[in-house]
Amino acid sequence: MTSGAASSAEAIKQAKAALRQEVLARRDAADTASRSRHSQTITQKLCASPAYRAADVIAAYASFGSELDTSAFLARILADGKQLLLPRINREQRALELRHVIDLGADLVSGVWGIREPAEHCPILSPTKVGFMLVPGVAFTAGGARLGYGGGFYDRLLASFDRRIARVAAAFQLQMVDQLPEGPRDERVNMVVTENQAVSAITT
């Protein structure tokens, strides 16, 4: 790597850290009632989307902190008779395993950072059958650029995914930014849903 490339990578890293801090502070400051109301609106939009309806296997995540509350979405996936996969952190490999969850009460345990994740007894499933993947993140642009939490976990997971899988971000409008710093390994989403915006399909 040339020193120019190294310093540009460092600049991107710093710009990401600054934006992450700014957007998380904004999200943490939002009141609980509006977060809960917006979560319901977003869940309805997700479930009404053609990509959701067409998918038999859905990968999603259990929310934490001031994130959009995904619990109603997860329950709806199971109620709709779809297969639900949730990520479990594999620390040695610094990777996410997608595991099959059939019972949101019995199958989830508290994992790293207190985030609920599938227990060891849940089978690991190959992501090849996934038709719709809900991707978490801190900030997004209308064009599908994504700023995550800083581990590169979703960048690595998404890089191994078939391009045809619907990668969907659900976020509060306050997480939307005009532009964000992107490096060569950052993966984009192809749909962003917020409480204000109609589901926007992004062609990449």
Ligand SMILES: Nc1ncnc2c1ncn2[C@@H]1O[C@H](COP(=O)(O)OP(=O)(O)OP(=O)(O)O)[C@@H](O)[C@H]1O
């Ligand atoms: N496909 C990859 N292979 C190896 N390292 C990667 C890959 N994707 C990202 N990384 C590394 O992971 C680190 C964190 O990346 P970044 O800051 O973009 O995380 P993030 O997108 O915010 O996190 P996440 O995806 O977990 O939400 C960086 O050092 C980045 O180079």
Ligand SMILES: [Mg+2]
């Ligand atoms: Mg990234």
